[in-house]
Amino acid sequence: MLLVAVAGLYYLQFAGGGSEEKTEQKEGMMVDNPTIVYVNSDSLLTNYQYIKDQQQALREKSEKLNAEYTNRAQGLQTEFNNYQKNGSNMTIGQARAVEEDLMKKQQNLKLYEQSLGQQLVNEEGKINQELYNKVSAFLKQYGEENELHMVVKYNPGSDVLYANGGMDITEAVIAGLNAEYNNSEVESDSTAVN
Secondary structure, X not given: OHHHHHHHHHHHHHOOOOHHHOOEEEOOEEEOOOOEEEEEHHHHHHHOHHHHXXXXXXXXXXXXXXXXXXXXXXXXXXXXXXXXXXXXXXXXHHHHHHHHHHHHHHHHHHHHHHHHHHHHHHHHHHHHHHHHHHHHHHHHHHHHHOOOOEEEEEXXXXXXXXXXXXXXXXXXXXXXXXXXXXXXXXXXXXXXXX
């Protein structure tokens, strides 16, 4: 009798019927074959049209703000040059007033430069958060539709030292994200026309 029980346990353990093979839990249920895939983050950032468009918009905004700053700086430089040219014709009181005014303007220009820099940093942070939200939402839906259990980010230098190419879903994710983004752009364009 003991021999039959040991043989039964041996069979369950090595024939695949044991519960130890169930390795991962999903919402309280055991999962037999966890499916883990990866997305190459460098390729995603390079080929996702949304990020290309956002980077271009940020670049244009940066150029515009830089031009505004340059105009203000040139205006201040012109005032300073005029002061140097005409300073000898001014009274001491007038010269002091102009110098104080120029110093205040220079301080305001520095504050303006800092404000522009902070504005660009905030804009970039907003874009990064939107990117994260879009990719996460897409991957959640994609994972559910394809019965995936985990999607990891892979890029050179990451903690993933090796990944089988068959686990790479980067191209499918980029295609799906771009299609979703292009559809949202078409919808926003048609809404703007109406």
